[in-house]
Amino acid sequence: FDKNSIEMTGFGPQKLQSKDSVYFRDGVRRIDFILSYIDDKDGEKKQDRRKEFEANLQKIGLELETEDKSESEDGRTYFLKIHVPWEVLATYADVLKIKVPFKANDIPDKKEVPLSWLCTPYRLPEHVMQPEPDYFTATFDKSKIDFFLIEDKETFFPPSTRSRIVYYILSRCSYSKEDKDKKGIKRLLNNGTYVAAFPLHDCRYWTKSIDANCESERYALYKYWARFSSFYKEQPLNLVRKYYGEKIGIYFAWLGFYTEMLSYAAVVGLLCFIYGLATFDENVWSKEICNETIGGQIIMCPLCDKKCGYWKLSTTCSSSWQSYLFDNTATLFFAIFMGIWVTLFLEFWKRRQARLEYEWDLVDMEEEQQQMQLRPEYEIKCTHRRLNQVTQEMEPYLPLTSKCARSVLSGATVLFWISLIFACIIAVIVYRLAVFAAFAGIMKDSPTNNMDLIGNLITPQFATSVTASCLNFIIIMVLNFLYEHVAIKITDMEVPRTHVEYENKLTVKMFLFQFVNYYSSCFYVAFFKGKFVGYPGDYSYMFGKWRNEECEPGGCLIELTTQLVIVMVGKQVWGNIQEALVPWLRNWWVSRSARSHPESLYSRWEQDHDLQSFSQLGLFYEYLEMVIQFGFITLFVASFPLAPLLALMNNILEVRVDAWKFTTQFRRPVAAKAHSIGVWDEILNMIAVFSVVTNAFIVAFTSDMIPRLVYKYAYHLDTESTMEGYINNSLSVFNISEIPEKNRPEDGENPDWYRDYRYPPGHEKQYTYTMQFWHIFAAKFAFIIIMEHVVFVVKFFVAWLIPDVPSDVEARTKRERYLIQEYLHNYELEKLKIQLSQNQNESHVSSKKCLHKGKVGLID
Numbered sequence: 001f002d003k004n005s006i007e008m009t010g011f012g013p014q015k016l017q018s019k020d021s022v023y024f025r026d027g028v029r030r031i032d033f034i035l036s037y038i039d040d041k042d043g044e045k046k047q048d049r050r051k052e053f054e055a056n057l058q059k060i061g062l063e064l065e066t067e068d069k070s071e072s073e074d075g076r077t078y079f080l081k082i083h084v085p086w087e088v089l090a091t092y093a094d095v096l097k098i099k100v101p102f103k104a105n106d107i108p109d110k111k112e113v114p115l116s117w118l119c120t121p122y123r124l125p126e127h128v129m130q131p132e133p134d135y136f137t138a139t140f141d142k143s144k145i146d147f148f149l150i151e152d153k154e155t156f157f158p159p160s161t162r163s164r165i166v167y168y169i170l171s172r173c174s175y176s177k178e179d180k181d182k183k184g185i186k187r188l189l190n191n192g193t194y195v196a197a198f199p200l201h202d203c204r205y206w207t208k209s210i211d212a213n214c215e216s217e218r219y220a221l222y223k224y225w226a227r228f229s230s231f232y233k234e235q236p237l238n239l240v241r242k243y244y245g246e247k248i249g250i251y252f253a254w255l256g257f258y259t260e261m262l263s264y265a266a267v268v269g270l271l272c273f274i275y276g277l278a279t280f281d282e283n284v285w286s287k288e289i290c291n292e293t294i295g296g297q298i299i300m301c302p303l304c305d306k307k308c309g310y311w312k313l314s315t316t317c318s319s320s321w322q323s324y325l326f327d328n329t330a331t332l333f334f335a336i337f338m339g340i341w342v343t344l345f346l347e348f349w350k351r352r353q354a355r356l357e358y359e360w361d362l363v364d365m366e367e368e369q370q371q372m373q374l375r376p377e378y379e380i381k382c383t384h385r386r387l388n389q390v391t392q393e394m395e396p397y398l399p400l401t402s403k404c405a406r407s408v409l410s411g412a413t414v415l416f417w418i419s420l421i422f423a424c425i426i427a428v429i430v431y432r433l434a435v436f437a438a439f440a441g442i443m444k445d446s447p448t449n450n451m452d453l454i455g456n457l458i459t460p461q462f463a464t465s466v467t468a469s470c471l472n473f474i475i476i477m478v479l480n481f482l483y484e485h486v487a488i489k490i491t492d493m494e495v496p497r498t499h500v501e502y503e504n505k506l507t508v509k510m511f512l513f514q515f516v517n518y519y520s521s522c523f524y525v526a527f528f529k530g531k532f533v534g535y536p537g538d539y540s541y542m543f544g545k546w547r548n549e550e551c552e553p554g555g556c557l558i559e560l561t562t563q564l565v566i567v568m569v570g571k572q573v574w575g576n577i578q579e580a581l582v583p584w585l586r587n588w589w590v591s592r593s594a595r596s597h598p599e600s601l602y603s604r605w606e607q608d609h610d611l612q613s614f615s616q617l618g619l620f621y622e623y624l625e626m627v628i629q630f631g632f633i634t635l636f637v638a639s640f641p642l643a644p645l646l647a648l649m650n651n652i653l654e655v656r657v658d659a660w661k662f663t664t665q666f667r668r669p670v671a672a673k674a675h676s677i678g679v680w681d682e683i684l685n686m687i688a689v690f691s692v693v694t695n696a697f698i699v700a701f702t703s704d705m706i707p708r709l710v711y712k713y714a715y716h717l718d719t720e721s722t723m724e725g726y727i728n729n730s731l732s733v734f735n736i737s738e739i740p741e742k743n744r745p746e747d748g749e750n751p752d753w754y755r756d757y758r759y760p761p762g763h764e765k766q767y768t769y770t771m772q773f774w775h776i777f778a779a780k781f782a783f784i785i786i787m788e789h790v791v792f793v794v795k796f797f798v799a800w801l802i803p804d805v806p807s808d809v810e811a812r813t814k815r816e817r818y819l820i821q822e823y824l825h826n827y828e829l830e831k832l833k834i835q836l837s838q839n840q841n842e843s844h845v846s847s848k849k850c851l852h853k854g855k856v857g858l859i860d
């Protein structure tokens with residue numbers, strides 16, 4: 001077949017086609033897909049499967065060409081090149097309801113925005129931003145080919161659409177004569193019949209293709225998008241969509257929009273931090289703690305039994321100042337701002353998404369996805385058949401009993417793994433309780449205590465917090481690695497019907513697990529640590545052995561900040577190493593011997609074969625990473641206003657790392673359709689609502705803001721409301737002689753203070769809560785209710801005020817639908833006129849023949 005095809009097209013052996021090409025050896029037919037395999041010595045079954053599979057592909061109409069293993073760099077790998085001729089493309093474009101242009105867009109663009117010239121440095125060339133003209137489109141119909149704007153059949157469907165059609169065929173083609181249910185390229189890849197299946201990149205990423213007919217879009221993407229020097233430039237989303245498909249295009253559109261919106265949150269967060277720095281000297285309570293005549297004279301109760309001694313309040317001087325940077329009036333403002341920012345982000349994304357749906361022909365895509373993207377695995381595993389009431393055709397289905405059993409087993413597995421996370425969190429808490437006493441004993445007589453700087457910074461609390469956070473981060477990474485494989489296995493076991501359903505089920509499982517895994521330690525520090533301590537002489541113990549942790553006099557906010565920074569930054573650094581460094585090292589190792597070959601010998605298919613494969617769940621992990629980050633900057637942002645700034649810096653890098661990775665390190669993925677970010681949109685909305693609640697509770701219960709405000713406006717003795725005397729007011733006195741002997745440290749001073757609002761010894765209600773405690777408690781809940789209602793009212797008002805679809809997009813959509821109906825009507829009318837005219841001519845000719853025969857009969 002190969003030799004004949006070369007001779008028939010007129011290219012003899014004298015014309016050598018460069019191997020760095022996306023065409024067959026005849027230089028005419030484009031390579032739309034590549035299958036690679038290794039011919040094993042004992043692989044007769046694999047040979048039979050390949051033979052039957054390729055024969056069936058040819059019956060469908062695909063054209064094949066094989067590169068012998070002797071031509072490959074390793075001398076072992078065969079490469080099967082696949083070309084889709086026009087007839088097959090047209091047939092399957094009709095089946096898949098692919099939209100194609102039928103008329104140039106005649107709606108004028110809006111006028112230029114004032115001062116748009118200021119954005120010129122961030123703009124890309126027009127041919128990169130708009131690689132194709134703007135058309136009105138309609139669903140392709142093979143019977144109405146002349147209705148569409150077809151200039152050249154070979155280039156009418158872009159390479160991404162061609163590869164999508166090939167993959168659709170490969171996924172449903174049988175490879176067994178005996179069992180027709182044995183079909184699909186996925187199963188052939190899993191059983192080793194083929195090693196890889198992928199569409200080709202159109203050129204090397206650092207240089208244009210030598211073939212003038214090749215688009216060299218990969219080179220344009222690398223030059224204008226994937227280089228780190230372009231970090232401040234806009235993204236060529238239309239070119240990304242054309243080259244990689246809508247699913248990848250919409251991910252980068254969302255990531256870019258999210259990064260853009262983060263810049264506003266980062267600026268406000270930075271201003272709140274600067275406010276903390278600017279008002280540093282107004283921090284009266286920290287001055288009192290650091291004052292040797294106030295904080296230096298207050299002797300505090302031991303923080304643990306036996307090993308911990310009595311300590312002076314002034315030793316927490318530095319941590320008190322650090323806490324003020326994040327625990328001030330601006331924190332309240334920023335928590336409310338972020339609640340509104342989240343709503344604006346989600347509402348404006350809906351508008352951006354609606355515009356992309358229109359521009360990328362995704363408006364009526366939901367029905368197509370549900371009907372046309374039935375998973376081959378579902379068709380294979382579901383042996384039962386039933387009549388579809390809509391199509392009146394027999395279709396596979398999973399019986400209800402089987403579906404319920406699989407769902408129960410899946411749910412039980414997820415609950416087991418979530419329980420495992422809780423067990424690990426409890427283990428980390430026990431570590432904190434046990435190691436705190438150890439650090440206290442070690443550091444008590446440590447030489448570093450005599451050093452002013454180190455002694456103030458390296459405290460038992462600080463050492464415990466940092467080591468526990470690092471340990472927790474390691475546990476998170478290990479559990480993530482293990483659970484990923486489990487989640488995929490149990491989702492496969494459930495046998496979802498469509499690709500969308502599969503991704504949604506996996507997304508819910510993975511996010512639920514990651515939510516608990518990443519955020520549980522922050523929830524512990526924010527809402528549980530220091531809340532169930534008891535008081536001297538009647539402390540609460542975990543498992544009756546370890547005394548519960550206390551917060552420092554300044555509250556647990558600074559420790560929540562430490563926990564958040566370590567987990568969030570650690571995850572981002574580790575994610576970037578995994579995403580960029582690991583694929584680069586693998587590709588460098590695989591292609592080390594081939595790099596020395598000249599371009600004409602190192603074939604395009606071998607270059608791509610040496611790259612990393614982009615899995616079907618590749619985008620899933622990208623979304624998951626960003627949504628987890630979104631949780632960090634919304635759920636706990638009241639404790640760390642600089643979190644959006646860290647996320648912004650990471651995302652500016654993330655956009656280019658992902659672009660670089662897609663363009664240079666991965667094989668070209670099969671193009672796929674997607675009209676939205678899918679179930680992630682619902683997850684983001686859930687986080688947005690939940691974040692209002694968590695930030696209200698952080699401000700009320702984790703920070704020290706409400707007790708300070710209650711003291712300032714209700715309990716300050718002077719006529720002028722100030723914070724003087726707050727430290728003494730927030731502490732309670734305990735008689736150390738009442739501490740049980742087994743818990744009492746060896747040396748001590750009297751009296752003894754602790755952080756709480758309780759009556760002093762000798763009072764008729766000694767050691768019970770004072771009225772001020774209940775006032776503060778009521779104020780905290782009042783604040784939570786007021787803040788939640790204010791933010792939710794503003795959120796719902798903003799959501800109501802901003803329409804989901806821009807007015808110009810709505811007008812264009814209506815215009816396009818109207819034009820489709822009008823043009824189809826005129827087209828059918830013209831066809832009918834031509835048909836009637838032809839019928840009249842035929843009847844006129846036949847009547848003439850009859851008349852001629854009649855005359856001949858009369859003469860005879």
